[in-house]
Amino acid sequence: MDSRDELAARLDACQKCNMCTAQCPVAKVNPRFIGPKGLGPDMERFRRGQINLDETMLDDCSNCKTCELTCPSGVKITEMILGARRAASKARHKNTMGLRLGLRGYILGRNEYLGKLGVIWPTLTNQVLKIKLVRLALDKTLSISKNGPLPAYGKPLKIQPDKVGIGTNTNKQVVYFPGCYTRFNEGDTGRILIRLLEHLGYKTTVPDFHCCGLPLEANGQFGKADKNGRYNLELMRPYLEAGIPVITSCTSCGLTLKEDYPKLETSSAQLIGAQAYDLFEFLWQLHEKGELPLDFQEVRASYGYHPPCHLKAQGIGTPALRILGLIPGVKIRNLDAGCCGLSGSYGFKAEKYKKAMKIGSSLFEAINVGSQHGDFQSMTTECGVCKVQIVHGTGIPTEHPVHILAKAYRLID
Amino acid sequence: MREISTQVVVIGGGATGVGILRDLSMRGIPALLLEQGDLAHGTSSRFHGLLHSGGRYAVKDDKAAQECIEENIILKTIAAHCIEDTYGWFVFLKGDDPNYLELWLQGCDQVGIPVREVPLEEGFRLEPLLTRKAARIFEVPDATVDGFKLLWSNVKSAEKYGGTYQTYCKVQSLWLENGRVIGVYAEDLITGETLRVRSEIVVNAAGPWSAEIAAMSGFNVDVLKDKGSLLVFNQRLFNRVINRLRVPGDGDIFVPHQTVTVFGTTSHTVELPDDHQVDEQDITYLIELGQNLLEGIERQRIVRSFAGIRPLYESVEDQDQEGRGVSRNFVIIDHQKMDGVQGLVSILGGKLTTYRLMAEKVSDWVAAKLGVHTACRTAEEPLLNEQSAEVWDKARQLIGVAAADKMMERLNEQAGAVVEAIARQPLLGQFVCECEMVTQAEVIHALQDPAVNSLDDLRRQTRLGMGTCQGAYCSYRATPMIHEAFGGWERTVKEYRLLLAERWRGITPVLWGEQLRESELARALFLNVLDLKAEESEG
Numbered sequence: 010m011d012s013r014d015e016l017a018a019r020l021d022a023c024q025k026c027n028m029c030t031a032q033c034p035v036a037k038v039n040p041r042f043i044g045p046k047g048l049g050p051d052m053e054r055f056r057r058g059q060i061n062l063d064e065t066m067l068d069d070c071s072n073c074k075t076c077e078l079t080c081p082s083g084v085k086i087t088e089m090i091l092g093a094r095r096a097a098s099k100a101r102h103k104n105t106m107g108l109r110l111g112l113r114g115y116i117l118g119r120n121e122y123l124g125k126l127g128v129i130w131p132t133l134t135n136q137v138l139k140i141k142l143v144r145l146a147l148d149k150t151l152s153i154s155k156n157g158p159l160p161a162y163g164k165p166l167k168i169q170p171d172k173v174g175i176g177t178n179t180n181k182q183v184v185y186f187p188g189c190y191t192r193f194n195e196g197d198t199g200r201i202l203i204r205l206l207e208h209l210g211y212k213t214t215v216p217d218f219h220c221c222g223l224p225l226e227a228n229g230q231f232g233k234a235d236k237n238g239r240y241n242l243e244l245m246r247p248y249l250e251a252g253i254p255v256i257t258s259c260t261s262c263g264l265t266l267k268e269d270y271p272k273l274e275t276s277s278a279q280l281i282g283a284q285a286y287d288l289f290e291f292l293w294q295l296h297e298k299g300e301l302p303l304d305f306q307e308v309r310a311s312y313g314y315h316p317p318c319h320l321k322a323q324g325i326g327t328p329a330l331r332i333l334g335l336i337p338g339v340k341i342r343n344l345d346a347g348c349c350g351l352s353g354s355y356g357f358k359a360e361k362y363k364k365a366m367k368i369g370s371s372l373f374e375a376i377n378v379g380s381q382h383g384d385f386q387s388m389t390t391e392c393g394v395c396k397v398q399i400v401h402g403t404g405i406p407t408e409h410p411v412h413i414l415a416k417a418y419r420l421i422d
Numbered sequence: 423m424r425e426i427s428t429q430v431v432v433i434g435g436g437a438t439g440v441g442i443l444r445d446l447s448m449r450g451i452p453a454l455l456l457e458q459g460d461l462a463h464g465t466s467s468r469f470h471g472l473l474h475s476g477g478r479y480a481v482k483d484d485k486a487a488q489e490c491i492e493e494n495i496i497l498k499t500i501a502a503h504c505i506e507d508t509y510g511w512f513v514f515l516k517g518d519d520p521n522y523l524e525l526w527l528q529g530c531d532q533v534g535i536p537v538r539e540v541p542l543e544e545g546f547r548l549e550p551l552l553t554r555k556a557a558r559i560f561e562v563p564d565a566t567v568d569g570f571k572l573l574w575s576n577v578k579s580a581e582k583y584g585g586t587y588q589t590y591c592k593v594q595s596l597w598l599e600n601g602r603v604i605g606v607y608a609e610d611l612i613t614g615e616t617l618r619v620r621s622e623i624v625v626n627a628a629g630p631w632s633a634e635i636a637a638m639s640g641f642n643v644d645v646l647k648d649k650g651s652l653l654v655f656n657q658r659l660f661n662r663v664i665n666r667l668r669v670p671g672d673g674d675i676f677v678p679h680q681t682v683t684v685f686g687t688t689s690h691t692v693e694l695p696d697d698h699q700v701d702e703q704d705i706t707y708l709i710e711l712g713q714n715l716l717e718g719i720e721r722q723r724i725v726r727s728f729a730g731i732r733p734l735y736e737s738v739e740d741q742d743q744e745g746r747g748v749s750r751n752f753v754i755i756d757h758q759k760m761d762g763v764q765g766l767v768s769i770l771g772g773k774l775t776t777y778r779l780m781a782e783k784v785s786d787w788v789a790a791k792l793g794v795h796t797a798c799r800t801a802e803e804p805l806l807n808e809q810s811a812e813v814w815d816k817a818r819q820l821i822g823v824a825a826a827d828k829m830m831e832r833l834n835e836q837a838g839a840v841v842e843a844i845a846r847q848p849l850l851g852q853f854v855c856e857c858e859m860v861t862q863a864e865v866i867h868a869l870q871d872p873a874v875n876s877l878d879d880l881r882r883q884t885r886l887g888m889g890t891c892q893g894a895y896c897s898y899r900a901t902p903m904i905h906e907a908f909g910g911w912e913r914t915v916k917e918y919r920l921l922l923a924e925r926w927r928g929i930t931p932v933l934w935g936e937q938l939r940e941s942e943l944a945r946a947l948f949l950n951v952l953d954l955k956a957e958e959s960e961g
Contacts, residue, residue, distance in 0.1 A: 021656050021723035021936050024943055025857060025891040041848065043822070051856050054681040054890070055824040057658035058506070066822050082939075 020089070022082040023050035029076035029086055034318075034348035035069060038367040042069045045076035048093075049086035056093055067094050071352035071361075071368075072227045073318035074264070091226060098229040111229075113151045117354040118228035121220035124193025127162035135161045154362035158351070158401030160394065166192045166199035169215045175251045182212045183291075184248045186241075186266065188259035189220050190393030198393075198409045202258055202288060204420050205411060209295070209302070213256075216244040221262040222269065227353050238270050242277045249280040256288050258411060260320040260391045261353065263287045267323060287320070287391070288411060289328035296332070303335060305417035311340035311385040312413070313376055315399060317392035318348050329391060329410040336417040342384055346375035351398035366402065373402040380405055389413060427620035428454040428586075430788055431606055433593050433635055434628035435459075436466040437569065437774050440576035440587075441781030441800070442625055442788075447585030448803070449789055449796040454619060455577075455585070456608055458592035458631075460879045462573040465629050466774060467882065468698065468730025470652065470686060471569065471679040472663055473497060473505055474775040475562040477512055477537075478670050479750060480529030481522065486750040488533040489776045494563055496778065500804045503831045504572040508678060510564020510663030511540065511549070513715060516557045518668050523558070526667060535562055549660050553717050564663040566679050569774065570882050571832060575805040578834070589873050591617065596624060596639045596766065603639070603757075603765035612875060623788055626768040630695035630731040636768060641761045643768050646734040649697055651704040652686030653712075653932065656723040656890050659683045664715055673711025680828070681858065681889065682725070685712055692731065700727040700931045723936045725892055726928035735771030752780050754787060806834050817841045821851045825859035832884065833864065840867045854903070855896035857889020865900055869907035877904060877917040878924055892925045892937075894944035898952065918954060 023046070030036050030044030043051075048070055067090060076086040116123070127134040137143055138159055148155040166187055176182055183206060191199040203213045218241050222234035245255055257263035266285040271278050286294075295301040316327050333341050349369045350356050356365030376399065379385055388399055388407040396407040415421045430446055432439050435457025446453040476490030498505055514523050530537045540559040546552060577587055590611040597605040597618065605620040626635045626643075636643045658678040666674035677684045688704045705727060712719040735753045752772030757763050767787060772780045782798045789796065809830060817826035817837065821844065830837050843863045844851040850863035868874055868883045877897065880886055886900065887893035897918055905914045922944075929941055948954045 023890065024936070024940050025895060026943065027856075027895075043853070047853070047856060051859065052822075052824055054657050054857070055828075055859070058661070058678070058681070082936075 019082075019084045020050055020053050023080075023084045024082055025051075026081070028081060029079050029084075032075050032079040034073060034075060034350065034368045035071055035364065037347075038364055038370075039069070045070065045086045045090070049076070049089040050084055052093070053089050056096075067097055071348070071350075071355040071365075072223075073348050073352045074322035075318055075348065078321050078324070094229055095231045098231060110152065113153060113358070114228035114230060116151060117153070117357060118225040118230040118233070119220075120189045120193075120224050120354075124162065124165070124189050128165040128193050131162040131164065148359050152359040153357055154359040157357040157362050157365075158397045159357065160190065160194045160397045162194055164196045166196040166215070168217045169213075175247060175253070176212060179251045179253050181210050182214070182248075182253050184245060184253055184255045185213045185215045186218055186221070186255055186257045186262055186285075187215060188257065188262035188393075189224075191258055195393060195409070198258060198411060201415045201421060202256075202411050205415050205418065206256075208418055208420060209300075214248070218244060221259075221265040223261050223265045224353055226269070227355070234269075235273060238265075238273045239275055242270060242273060242275050242281060245281065246275075246277040249277050249284055253284070254291060255281065255285045256291055257285065258288050258391065258409065259393060260287065260317045260323065261394075264319040264322050287323065287325060287328065289332050289391075290323075290325045292332050292414075293328040296335070301332075302418075305336045306419055307338035308336055308413060308416050309338045310387070310413070312342070312387055312389045313379050313385040313405075314341050314343045314410075315349065315372060315376075315388060315390040315395055316343065316345055317390055317395045318352070320391060329389075333389075333410055333413055336413070339413065339417075340385065341389070342379065344372065344375045344379065346372040348372070349395045349398040349402075351394045353394060356398060365398075369398055369402050372399070376403045376405055423616045423618055425618045425620065426454070427605075428452050429621060429792065430454070430623045430625060431456060431619050431621040432625045432627055433606070434626070434631070435461040435573070435577075435587065435589060436464055436627065436629050437462075437573060437576075437777035438629070438769055438772065438780050438784075439625075439627040440573050440580065441777045442627055442769075442784050443585045443587060444576045444580040444583070445781045445785035445798060445800050446788060447580040447583035448799055449785065449794055450583075451785075451789065451792060451794055453580075453585055454621070455580075455587035456591045456593055456606070456619070457587065457589045458611070460589055460875070460882055461577065461587075461873070462569050462882060464631075464696075465730050465733060466573055466777075467569045468652075468728055469569065469650075469774060470675055470677045470684050471566050472510075472675065472677045472775075473565040473567040474773065475510060475564045476533060476535050477510065477526075477530060477562040477564065478665060478675075480533060480535060481525045482670070483750055484529060484533055486773070486776075487529065487535065489751075489779055490773070491533060491535045491563075493776050493779050494565070496801045497567070497775070498563075498565065500778075500801070501567070501572055501575065502804075503806060503809075503834065504568045504575060506566045506678075506680075508564070508566050508662050510562050510665060511545070512560045512562060512665045512667040513552065513556045514558040514560070514667040515553070515555045515714065517555075518557070518666075522668055527560075530562070537562055549662065549664070551659050551716055552664065553715050555714070558667075560667065561662075564665070566663065566677055567774065568680070568831075572774075572805075574883070575834065579805050590875055593635060593638075596635075598639055598763070601763055603763060622765060623791060624766050625784060625788065626766065627784070629733040632733060632768055632770055634695065636757075639763070639766075641757055641763070641766075643755055643770060644736040645770055646732075646736045647692050647695060647697070648732040648734050649690045649692045649729050650687035650732060651700045651708065651727060651729040652684050653705065653708055653724050654726050654728070654928075655683040655685065656725050656936075657682065659716060659722060666715055673708045674715070676712075676715060680885070689732075695731055695733075697731065698729045700729050700928070702931050705931050724932040725890060725937055726925070727931045728928050733770060752776065752783075754783055756787070809834065809837070813838050813841050816845065820844045820848070821859075821861055825853070825861065828859065828885070829861065829864055833867070836867065840864055843867075854899045855884070855886040855889065857891055857896070858885040858887075860884045860886045860896070862903070865903050869903055874907075877921040880904075881921065887921060887925060891940060891944070892929060893921055894940065894947060897921055898947075915954065918948075922948060922954070 036044040144155040147153040222237040225234035271282040350365035430453040432455040474490040476487035479487040545559040664676040755768040757766040
């Protein structure tokens with residue numbers, strides 16, 4: 010079956026039950042959004058004729074993939090929507106608004122370059138981005154919301170281009186795919202992760218990857234996204250061929266590696282799907298093999314946990330929760346209160362900001378209620394932008410779960 | 423008994439009948455069309471939806487081929503909104519008869535059907551599902567045509583010229599006096615009232631029912647009722663009409679029709695003009711034949727099957743021919759010559775593609791009898807005026823491009839009011855039928871039309887219930903609107919049952935795979951949650 014056949018088969022599988030629409034975080038807050046079924050399989054039947062679609066409606070989807078996770082018939086709903094966006098982007102209107110949104114898509118998709126610029130002088134960048142006038146200008150010129158929680162830049166994660174190459178003990182070697190957020194906004198998380206893996210006896214290589222491509226794809230930059238994918242796969246190729254796993258700490262990068270990269274036309278695309286692991290998925294496997302040291306120190310802290318949409322879409326459950334559950338003293342509550350609303354760069358867009366905050370409102374409420382009742386003092390979640398949005402929406406401190414694990418191993422305070 | 427008088431009574435609300443009504447009306451001849459059911463409930467909607475280029479008849483029947491290509495060009499101009507100019511391919515497979523290919527090319531050349539050979543590589547790129555057994559591909563100006571839309575446009579246009587019509591009005595007998603037909607007796611099936619219509623001429627355009635109409639007064643017309651079964655696939659498998667290049671036979675045409683693909687047909691002579699039952703053997707047979715053009719056809723989701731009756735004219739020379747061998751030409755029978763009775767004419771045979779020409783010829787005959795000298799203008803005057811771009815744009819903004827375009831094509835000149843309603847009350851823009859994207863505003867609008875007497879009529883006007891779910895969700899969503907329009911829960915529930923029974927009749931012969939899952943879901947919904955029982959369809 011070629012890919013067109015597969016997609017056709019999945020379109021046929023849709024039973025029109027609307028379970029996806031019932032679960033869609035965007036549909037929940039926007040009654041005029043026709044929902045994933047409408048935008049995906051319903052319209053797909055029309056798209057198979059020669060009908061041009063209203064591209065602004067396609068942009069209402071935040072690409073969180075909750076629909077694909079929900080669908081009882083295995084319909085690849087988000088993939089259909091993205092495919093339609095891909096087709097629409099080729100025939101985009103050439104007017105001022107189109108140009109402005111095109112430029113915004115270009116910029117929001119290029120978090121990697123923004124990151125590289127931002128970390129040259131992080132304090133300056135952060136200060137400039139805090140100036141109201143600057144944000145107003147971004148809002149007016151590029152429709153980037155003046156209220157959206159643009160993440161701050163920090164000391165970047167140092168890349169360790171492979172000097173040693175593939176060692177003799179490939180069993181104790183991993184490749185780390187940090188992703189733009191960890192690399193430019195939260196280098197600490199990456200450094201802690203590398204120390205942690207070292208502590209477990211793993212040598213970590215961090216090649217000079219480009220952005221995974223997901224933000225590009227979500228902002229209609231499909232050609233560039235594919236190009237990044239192929240570039241990154243080429244960097245991974247020798248490791249993949251040697252059977253070395255690729256670890257991600259960002260759930261969106263992880264999903265892209267697992268779901269999108271296998272579709273690219275290069276030899277290593279065949280391998281990546283089976284060799285890409287979320288950090289905690291990897292650690293849980295070690296635990297199941299009895300290879301995870303359990304000499305934890307007690308960590309007296311309580312956390313609320315937010316499972317990111319793209320973690321759910323990976324279909325691996327919540328391995329971070331299971332690992333953190335092994336640590337004595339740690340109290341953790343899975344809030345599972347839905348999408349945070351930011352969904353990559355969706356919530357940065359001027360016309361989406363309010364919707365994004367509304368989508369996140371049930372999560373914010375759960376966090377506020379929980380923290381007011383004293384159930385937990387802070388939050389933990391794997392996804393960087395979820396974290397940014399949670400802090401923006403509630404003011405509750407939030408960190409990546411690797412920090413908690415590192416404390417238990419006495420690697421940090 | 424109510425009595426009406428008019429100049430011409432047209433019996434039959436199929437393509438030919440409405441074409442005649444429009445033609446006569448445009449010539450200033452008062453006419454009334456009587457239809458026993460809803461418009462297009464017979465052959466005019468029970469077909470492939472193919473606007474022939476004539477390619478199919480190029481070898482065997484050059485007259486039919488000639489008429490098809492000429493009408494094809496005319497209809498693409500006057501009825502552009504009912505036609506999707508998809509083009510069609512004739513696909514010659516490895517091992518097919520090369521002599522036929524030669525004859526076909528010559529035939530097309532002779533009658534003026536433009537043929538372009540498509541390089542195989544381009545062919546497979548444009549139609550990825552096409553069989554790799556294809557050896558040569560030829561493109562002709564085939565297209566797809568929406569029977570419902572075409573018929574309604576003809577009627578609406580006729581009305582502007584003073585033409586009238588009545589649906590659910592069944593002709594009971596011809597009114598004969600002194601060897602002359604001077605009208606008809608008919609029953610209004612909705613009110614039960616008997617009607618006497620006085621007219622100078624009666625036109626029998628009842629398609630498969632023509633013989634029954636003629637027989638009412640003891641006249642004999644030879645109509646061969648030839649049943650063809652078709653399958654409806656859930657999605658567009660091809661974007662062009664795909665024909666097999668060989669002697670025309672069963673199961674050799676795929677037509678992308680709106681959001682679905684229609685594939686057929688078969689050919690069996692039947693007794694009853696409304697024998698629309700699809701046999702299971704026919705399904706198996708069709709799927710087997712379909713493999714030749716589309717490998718793996720059995721994996722594609724089929725949403726339903728249906729059958730239509732071709733009313734073929736059996737001339738004396740054709741008497742020993744079966745369905746496929748009978749000419750697709752049409753014939754006008756002047757019953758004065760045949761039976762010595764004045765004032766009655768029957769039109770038989772033909773194809774939907776040539777409906778306008780058939781109407782023109784009949785109207786010429788009628789006009790001559792009545793001494794009217796106005797010439798036919800149906801080949802030049804479009805069925806519709808240009809749509810206002812402003813209304814169209816507004817509709818696209820309100821409900822999205824895909825839904826708006828389909829709605830605008832269906833509603834035409836009446837679209838303004840519906841778009842306005844949605845603009846005033848955005849929630850009216852939500853879809854009652856999500857599969858075919860039919861808005862609440864359009865449903866309400868259609869239900870106000872006096873010609874819409876049932877949920878099934880609503881379906882024909884709007885496409886509600888014709889998509890993937892086959893009425894599973896849209897029918898109950900339409901409840902409050904149906905209740906408002908028809909009144910009473912008993913009636914509402916009855917409408918449900920009839921619609922579901924009708925949908926069910928088409929689904930049962932293809933009940934496997936995804937459609938079986940869908941039906942189980944629908945069954946749980948209606949029989950358990952809503953506690954409904956299925957009811958036999960009357961139609």
